[in-house]
Amino acid sequence: MSSNSQNLKSIGLKATFPRLKILDLFQKVENRHLTAEDVYRLLIAEDMDIGLATVYRVLTQFEQAGLLERHYFESGKAVFELNEGHHHDHLVCLQCGRVEEFFDPEIEERQNKIAAERGFTVREHALYLYVECLKADCPHKSASSAPAR
Amino acid sequence: MSSNSQNLKSIGLKATFPRLKILDLFQKVENRHLTAEDVYRLLIAEDMDIGLATVYRVLTQFEQAGLLERHYFESGKAVFELNEGHHHDHLVCLQCGRVEEFFDPEIEERQNKIAAERGFTVREHALYLYVECLKADCPHKSASSAPAR
DNA sequence: CCCCGTGTTGAGAATGCGCCTCAAAAGCGC
């Protein structure tokens, strides 16, 4: 039915029910950034019978296949997001846990320059800004997941 | 004997043997970046009788007192380093695990700007470059601790 | 369209890092 079934096969994974559901979830959920626990809870909430171990296993497989990216926000649980090709960095609100994405060509360029000056090539990088909202009405919108951190 | 004894008292901590030893260790070790496990092993190797719990406790106290900084390199264990006032970011060699430090005012500035544009103030940030050595003779120098990561 | 072999799943146990508990021991003001 879905092209996701083909997507999975093309990366050498059987199109099983849990895998399809997890991929679907990432494609339709509003909050792009989910922990393994989030994924588990959301699927259970859809009356699916799935184990946490499967969620972890599938997330790792998807990461290795390049479908998802895994991020380690400050201390604690890993967060996954759909890999849609365009690289970006993250900004995490310390108050409400909200995550925003940004991309700054100048920062990227400086990074490469710094590494090159020391005789290295950047293979990957992690840039996280932990911020506080200036506005008094910081939207403590209870996202699908509890505030990170 | 040491001024460290005074340092500790001035931040409201008794000058106990374990605390003095841990502080000494960070001041004299060549590899600035140590995990709790590293600290534990190094002290045991010096025939000191210390518990891992104490190491964790003291490291956390030192972090809160501003003597040490805690970093979360990619996934896994936290790494501590002496806080000597001058902020910097890190570059980690994927081959030998070596860690170098750098500071780029332009990147710092861009970060603040990006956050400000979105109505946030940067409280703290994490920037790690995971790099590969260009030179064929990448010095896989076995530092006191096993390669991070 | 069913059968079988291999890949996958779910449950619970296991791991690893870090923190907590508690009785024994060590600082330190007097």
Added chain:
DNA sequence: GCGCTTTTGAGGCGCATTCTCAACACGGGG
């Protein structure tokens, strides 16, 4: 030195993640 308070060491606990293993599902071949 005395005693009160803080700290220590050992082991246990908690959380996130991974492993183990028997039961089960996918999907190619007949």
